[in-house]
Amino acid sequence: MTHLAKPRFHHPNLPVNGVGLTRRDYEGVVSTLCAGCGHDSVTAAIIEACFELDIEAHKVAKVSGIGCSSKTTNYFLSRSHGFNSVHGRMPSVATGANLANGDLVYIGVSGDGDTASIGLGQFCHAIRRGLNMVYIVENNGTYGLTKGQFSATNDKHSKGRKGADNLFHPIDLCSLAIELGAGFVARGFSGDKDQLVPLIKAAIHYRGFAVIDVISPCVTFNNHAASTKSYDYVRDHNAAMGQLDLVAEADEIRAEYAAGSSIDVALHDGSSLKLHKLPASYDPTDHGVVLHELARIKDAGGVATGLLSIDPNEADLHDLIGTTSTSLNAIDEADLCPGADALDAINASHR
Amino acid sequence: MPPSPVFNEFVLKFANVNGSGSASANLLCAKALFRMGLPVAPKNIFPSNIQGMPTWYEIRVSEAGHLARRDGVDVMVAMNPQTYDEDVASLVPGGTLIYDDTWPRDFGRDDINVIGIPLAKMSAEKYADPRQRQLFKNVIYLGALARLISIDVQVIHDLIGEQFKGKPKLIEPNLAALALGWDYADTNVTNPPAVQARTADGNAGKIMIQGNEAAALGALYAGATVASWYPITPSTSLAEAFEKHALKFRRDPDGKLRAAIIQAEDELAAVGMAVGANWNGARSFTATSGPGISLMSEFIGLAYFAEIPLVIFDIQRGGPSTGMPTRTQQSDVLACAYASHGDTRHVLLFPADPGECFTLSADAFDLADRLQTPVFVMSDLDIGMNDWVVDALTWDDARQPDRGKVLDEEALEAVSDFGRYRDVDGDGIPYRTIPGVHAEKGAYFTRGTSHTDTGGYTEDGTVHAANLARIARKFKTVTAMVPKPVINTTGATSRIGVINYGSTDPAVREAIAKLAANGHMINHMRIRAFPFGDEVREFADRHDHLFVVEQNRDGQMRHLLIAEADIEAEKLVQVTNYDGMPLTAAFVEDAVTGVLEGGWQVTAAE
Structure with a gap:
């Protein structure tokens, strides 16, 4: 299989966004995933979010590891540089890339195997460091490319395609991320674009580590009746924790919300997040409340979705280590080399 | 001073317990000798441990400039009773043992010179705090040693002043401890070591x-x-x-x-x-x-x-x-x-x-x-x-980093069809772009899977093979770029050579000098890079026998020379040391001499 570029021509009257690009300009090559794969819906949501946010496509860097999900970075934003790295190690590549240039938007796409098993360590440490990136997990509870083994996010006693029982406790990436201090933690469902697109847009605007765990069913290996990662199961057990709107700095708030059920969160870049239709007493800025509520929903077999947790004050890695405002990859070489005179002084200290 | 001292050619060794604060006193000693103009080679032989295990600090002093490690200790400052046996055994005949005779003992060797200094007692009398007793004991032995082998005490004073520039309150106590040791040795010791330091000018333009x-x-x-x-x-x-x-x-x-x-x-x-x-x-x-x-x-x-x-x-x-x-x-x-x-x-x-x-x-x-x-x-x-x-390190301010083939926004404007992995110049090296460089051009997908010359995924075997062959071509290009070997053909017509690399060099050069003094003229090539340039193969062609000296068991560089420079295996004699210690000249000299005297002919220089 060789990759297929999409045809370049398109309808002359396609809508154009604020930076003069059409939706087509945010697409990538033709997907080679199975027909109906949830991941293709996530790809479409990323394209839509970037288009709606007027992002300059070339100012995005796409990073991924290995697996079905990691292949998808090739299916959107062909004007962006992409890096399909090694299995489970995308966070370190993203960290290095971000250190070199913090001005790009970093969109990472990973899977449940790539994140919750082989890459769990790097996922945790990227969170600890407050890496400014969007980290999307396309979570289907199974290893697709190697034909259907359970992954570590698969629920205990969820069944395999041929009836095998999953014996082990699942890793809940959202609860883990909250524990570790991730500033923006959300769960989406690939079958709910209306919920997912605003989550991705908000995550891109958020400065810090933004993880979106997207339940994205595998139609080939894990979409059967006994799976808790199927389209039907998630639709039937979806517990949406409010609705989210991203309000750009210049925009006025248009919708009206019932008093007492909404929360405003101001972001670093001047925009704000408006969460409404929140369940009673749910406060996504309070870790204690969030973790308690997520555990309750999980124990009841539910799938909590939406913006689950947010820290409006998280510092990103560059803030923490005090790097200069100019990207490290753009500093004038003369400002990097201390020069011969400084070396004389260094020599003198070694005599 | 002893009757007929040996100046500026000796090995000094400190045997300590790690975590006892000895490292800074020992470094001070090496640095003082360095400032006296003596070439020194300190070796820290330390355990993988924080506190309580044996540790050694060895200083070879050589005005002649031989700075490899040398077996055989001339002066041993034995501060660790756990290792007395091996420390005493490592002394050369006529060498001097300095130890803490707060607890006197007989070391069972009558061919060495033993100097006892009651360090623990002196320190306990002077300092009440146990940690101070421990730390200043190190400075006391340094003071005594300085007196015994004639280290310039003013140099040590200067170094202490510099070391504690930020904590001036510590200068005086350190100087006092130093004087305590110095005075004790001056007053009480009548049998100084046979080796002595004296000021020289071996370190002009040098740093440590x-x-x-x-x-x-x-x-x-x-x-x-x-x-x-x-x-x-x-x-x-x-x-x-x-x-x-x-x-x-x-x-x-x-x-x-x-x-x-x-x-x-x-x-x-x-x-x-x-x-x-x-x-x-x-x-x-x-x-x-x-x-x-x-x-x-x-x-x-x-x-x-x-x-x-x-x-x-x-x-x-x-x-x-x-x-x-x-x-x-x-x-x-x-x-x-x-x-x-x-x-x-x-x-x-x-x-x-x-x-x-x-x-x-x-x-x-x-x-x-x-x-x-x-x-x-x-x-x-x-x-x-x-x-x-x-x-001393030098830097040419005119030097600019060579970033290689990177296309910036302007360069991309002129490119009609960018191919990240395309060999445009025939040297195997493609052009790359940095993310975010251009709104419409230059983006590509980086992947470890097989890719076309634009970075697209492919399972086409011919494309994969062509890509691998191109990357191999880069390694032909690199041989002209990497640092050349350092070749010393003192014995111009000699058909015998030594090949080495890295930290073995002082030992190899010292050994070659000694072998030459014994009539064995041997040429020398120090490899500085892999892949090998043509010079490596040419040097091999000019010699019948080549000793490959390295610090591993299996002769790893020798393997590379056979496999990658096509040098005949029979030509390459493996000389390997892998006990974890820095190489000595004697090891190389013995290995080479053993083979040469086994029947090979060495052509003398004309």
Whole structure:
């Protein structure tokens, strides 16, 4: 299989966004995933979010590891540089890339195997460091490319395609991320674009580590009746924790919300997040409340979705280590080399 | 002073308990000898431990400039009763043992000179605090030693003043302790050692520096901005030195840092960060040792195949497995030359001393950028963590980093059809772009899977093979770029040669000088890079027999010479030492002499 570029021509009257690009300009090559794969819906949501946010496509860097999900970075934003790295190690590549240039938007796409098993360590440490990136997990509870083994996010006693029982406790990436201090933690469902697109847009605007765990069913290996990662199961057990709107700095708030059920969160870049239709007493800025509520929903077999947790004050890695405002990859070489005179002084200290 | 002293050619050794604060007193001694103009080679022989285990500090002094380690100790300062037996045994006949005779003992050798100084008693009488007793005991023995082998006490005073410049309250107590030892020796000792120091001028233009600091400075001067690392002996001090100097020299006008130093969660992440930063156009490196190389291997293969510049400092230590973390070896040569799965091959540079750690470190960044591939700087514990006397570091302010084939926005405007992996110039090296460079052109997809010349995924075998063949062509190009070997053909017509690399050089050069004095004229080539340039093969062609000296069991460089320079195996005599200690000239001399006197003919120089 060789990759297929999409045809370049398109309808002359396609809508154009604020930076003069059409939706087509945010697409990538033709997907080679199975027909109906949830991941293709996530790809479409990323394209839509970037288009709606007027992002300059070339100012995005796409990073991924290995697996079905990691292949998808090739299916959107062909004007962006992409890096399909090694299995489970995308966070370190993203960290290095971000250190070199913090001005790009970093969109990472990973899977449940790539994140919750082989890459769990790097996922945790990227969170600890407050890496400014969007980290999307396309979570289907199974290893697709190697034909259907359970992954570590698969629920205990969820069944395999041929009836095998999953014996082990699942890793809940959202609860883990909250524990570790991730500033923006959300769960989406690939079958709910209306919920997912605003989550991705908000995550891109958020400065810090933004993880979106997207339940994205595998139609080939894990979409059967006994799976808790199927389209039907998630639709039937979806517990949406409010609705989210991203309000750009210049925009006025248009919708009206019932008093007492909404929360405003101001972001670093001047925009704000408006969460409404929140369940009673749910406060996504309070870790204690969030973790308690997520555990309750999980124990009841539910799938909590939406913006689950947010820290409006998280510092990103560059803030923490005090790097200069100019990207490290753009500093004038003369400002990097201390020069011969400084070396004389260094020599003198070694005599 | 003894009746007929030997001046400025001796080995001084301190046997201590680690964690007792001896290191700074011992370094002070080495530095004082250095300031007296004496070439010195201190070797820190330390355990993988924080407190309580034996540790040694050995200083070879050689006005003649022989700075390899030498067996046979002339003066032993034995401060650790646990190791008295081996310390006493290591003394040469006529050597001097200095020990703490607060608890007198007989050492059972009548061919050595024993000097007892009641250090514990003196320290206990002078200091009430137990920690002070311990710390100042070290300075007391330094004072006594200085008197006994004639170290210039004013030089030590100066050094103490500099060391405690920030804590002036500590100067006076240290000087007092020093005087305590000095006075005791002056008054009570009538049998000084046969070896003595006297001021010379052997160190004009020299500095005393460790390889790891020099390598870090090379990275700083080359413009490296992202350092990602995981602590592992003996590479840790390289990353820490980079951080120290970056904090000083890489501040913007607001005090913000023009560098990012990240202590990663493991070596996989450390190298992954370096790969990501280099991919994004910042010069980046990681520093590690053998176990780290093993962990990094998957990423190294990715960087090779996706053609991402990368600099890795491998400060080699004793392996395999955890091996001897605090001892030296050159045993990662093959592991690094072919690190990772599939057809891989990497550029290796072999610094022989801290001076070359600086220059080859800076060169490594240029090579990595020019070739778009991982470059390894193959240092070792001996170079990296010991102080060496080398020429002062120099930098040409006209030097600009060579970033290789990078297309900026303007250059991309002129390109009609960008192909990231296309061999435009016939040298195997393609053009790359940095993310975010251009709104419409130059973006590509970086992947470890097989790719077309535009970076697209492919399973077409002919495309895959052509790509691999192109990358192999880069390694033909590189042979002209890498540092040439250093060749010394004193015995111009000799058909015998020695080949070595890295930290073995002082021992090899000393051995060759001694062999020449015994009538064996031997030529010498020190390899500085892999892949080998033509000079390596040509040197081999001019000789019938070549001793390949290295610090590993299996002759790893010899394997490379056979496999990659097509040198006949029979020509290459393996001379390997792998006990973890820095090489001695005697080892090389004995090995070579043994073979030569087994019947080979050595042609004398004309």
